[in-house]
Amino acid sequence: MTQHSLIKGPHIGLLGISLGADICLCMASFLKNVSATVSINGSGFITNKAIYYKENSVPQLGHDLRRVKVAFSGLLDIVDIRNDIVGGCENPCMIPIEKAQGPILFIVGQDDHNWRSEVYAQIASERLQAHGKEKPQIISYPGTGHYIEPPYFPMCPASLHTLLDKPVIWGGEPRAHSKAQVDAWKQILTFFTKHLGPFPKL
Ligand SMILES: *[C@@H]1O[C@H](CO)[C@@H](O)[C@H](O)[C@H]1NC(C)=O
Ligand SMILES: *[C@@H]1O[C@H](CO)[C@@H](O)[C@H](O)[C@H]1NC(C)=O
Numbered sequence: 001m002t003q004h005s006l007i008k009g010p011h012i013g014l015l016g017i018s019l020g021a022d023i024c025l026c027m028a029s030f031l032k033n034v035s036a037t038v039s040i041n042g043s044g045f046i047t048n049k050a051i052y053y054k055e056n057s058v059p060q061l062g063h064d065l066r067r068v069k070v071a072f073s074g075l076l077d078i079v080d081i082r083n084d085i086v087g088g089c090e091n092p093c094m095i096p097i098e099k100a101q102g103p104i105l106f107i108v109g110q111d112d113h114n115w116r117s118e119v120y121a122q123i124a125s126e127r128l129q130a131h132g133k134e135k136p137q138i139i140s141y142p143g144t145g146h147y148i149e150p151p152y153f154p155m156c157p158a159s160l161h162t163l164l165d166k167p168v169i170w171g172g173e174p175r176a177h178s179k180a181q182v183d184a185w186k187q188i189l190t191f192f193t194k195h196l197g198p199f200p201k202l
């Protein structure tokens with residue numbers, strides 16, 4: 001990515017949502033030249049499949065499908081299926097985000113039904129501080145679900161979950177969620193401009 005013709009370099013910013021956010025956190029932790037990372041409703045954990053990179057490995061937190069609930073109309077609610085975070089911010093399934101060179105911005109929806117993004121962001125903050133890093137910025141939106149997408153995208157209340165092969169609810173109340181999407185985008189641009197410099201004119 002640092003070689004790409006549209007990238008100013010030598011440092012890049014990363015933005016990811018859900019599992020993509022956790023992949024960004026791994027990249028920031030294990031790779032060089034990532035100087036700013038935004039995690040939208042990431043977990044900060046390796047949730048489903050252990051990850052290996054060079055000499056690093058992080059085991060998966062795992063889940064128990066017996067904790068799946070039926071919400072309504074046959075839609076599933078998986079918010080409580082992940083295993084407990086034993087040991088808090090020193091849990092071995094946590095991504096070693098203290099290794100990241102640059103700052104991390106956590107954006108979370110308080111009504112996230114994929115996982116408890118807000119709790120996870122707090123644990124990530126504790127981990128960074130336990131390792132002598134600055135307290136990260138966490139922006140938390142009420143009534144907001146899992147998929148905080150760019151402004152004016154319709155809210156996705158439920159969809160097929162590839163892991164379960166069944167439809168699950170993602171949380172969010174349309175009005176609050178839509179407002180969060182508009183605000184989150186501005187916050188993301190401010191964060192990247194601050195840490196990566198002004199956006200080039202295209
Ligand atoms: C990473 O950043 C350093 C400067 O901090 C630069 O010298 C190097 O070329 C960059 N690496 C890549 C792959 O862009
Ligand atoms: C994060 O997830 C929560 C719960 O699923 C959700 O309420 C919230 O809208 C999500 N936030 C974003 C920015 O996707």
